[in-house]
Amino acid sequence: MYANPVAYVFSCFFVLIAHSAMLCNIFFNGRYDDVHQIAVIGAAVIILDIAYFVAIVAFRQTSYALDFLLILIIGMSVIFQSCFGQIHLDVKHYITCIVCLAASKGAYILCRNHKLLQDKKMYFYGAIGVLILITLIFTSAENMWIELGSFTIQPSEFIKPLFVLACATSIADQQKKHKILFINVVYENIALFGLMAAICLLQVKSHDYGSLPTFLSIYAVGFLLRICYPKAKFSKKKLIAVGAVILVFVIIGLKYAPDYVQHRLHVDIWSDKTGDGYQQSQALIGVANGGWFGVGPGFGALAKIPAYDNDIVFTTISEEWGLLYALMTVLTIIIITAIPLINPARSYFHGTMSTCICAAFLVQMALNIWGSCNLIPFTGVTIPFISTGGSSLMVSGLMIGMLMACQSPVFKEPAHKKKQEAPEPAWRWKE
């Protein structure tokens, strides 16, 4: 039973208030021909909110803070996406948001008990292998998606949650060292490094350099926590060596990157406004045009630019809703990643899992925002929960479900592993 019913009621109420305030903003400041469109968006968002509030009670979690933040950001996402260019409910995005919510609860149920997952770690490696093969066979550098009717799936996205699980499950085996010649090695670390190398090669082959930092951040955080496990294993020398190796790889990568990447690194967007700098220059003009409070939902000009709803979505929100709203969207995602700091995980497994997920969310968000604001080269990475894209939203849902599992964990041995308790001595004194 949830211990904070008052907090639950207040949280539900304020999420509804926040969404209603956004809908009022559309009504007074938006561009619409028919007021029914706003009513449809409002009904869709409010019904989704209430349905989720009712559904989560059945899960009997210790913590619901992430659920409320998730539904808050999902509602915001539906409202934003339904207002770009013109005001009408984006049904496709709405459906993918529902899938995202369902995926989050599925991942929550699967990841609650890490002692169960620990036995299944070989399946994670296998699933990643299968996804790498699917990506190699069915996709190409030009088209990374597999089309299923009106929906498209990007298989490489699904490697992210599985890779997080592989990092987290490997942490418990850090004490199982094996001596090869004169060096103590942990087989798990070698397997994980191999996996990381395979994923990197896949990303390079697919020309998806934008996702590379996300995978590297997951691996870096996982590696950092592995060499700190248990805490006594912390070694500054190892950390410095790892940092130096990463730096060398980054320098080599930048020096020998393909021509089109080199071009993106050095492009001056203002002198190439119709070429490679088109999206970024228009995006920055849009941000400037929007100011603090935006030009109004539906009035934005960025909706005519390619990838306005995923790659440069931050600037599209800035233009239509204002920089204040765009920054608060970012703040909401940052708060989602900060929840594990308020309520820390009670196991190394859940600690590793939550840290890897937070790293992935923050890196993805930073790449998108900095890329669209011309602070770094344009990458085409999505903002979790806000950008459109079925795979991206579903993977974000899976990952936040894993974060929820870290907040409400279960510590139970699998039935086949239950230990036979030693009989208590008859002489033991009880208080």
Add this chain to the structure above:
Amino acid sequence: MNSLNLILCAVAAAALDICILVLILTAYREKKSSRINWHRVSNDMELAEQDKTYELGCDEVLIGRHASADIRLPDLSVSRYHAMLTVADGVWTIKDIGSKSGIFVNGELTRETVLHENDIIKLGNRRLLFRKRRDGNVR
């Protein structure tokens, strides 16, 4: 946009701000209840020495001499990484993780054993009592 609409925008943004603040407060309230839940999961146990008590705050607790162990016993007879306490289903287990002097539970040398209330654990020259958690002012 006229000034009324600007005010409306600001109000909508403020509603979002307040909502985020309320959700942070909810997270802080849940912290307290999840601590209570943890006491239930961990069977409300703790380790006690003559003048010290050690809280068992996560499902894997490292005991050793090293400065960054969860429970630090600064005694040369205790190994740097001596023992690991783990919990599942409210049952605590102690496991030797390669110590020099071994683990004695109620006087018996062991590699891994389930712990019961009031067990005496001897690590090197240090003796720890595995007992129910007490209030700070009760000895």
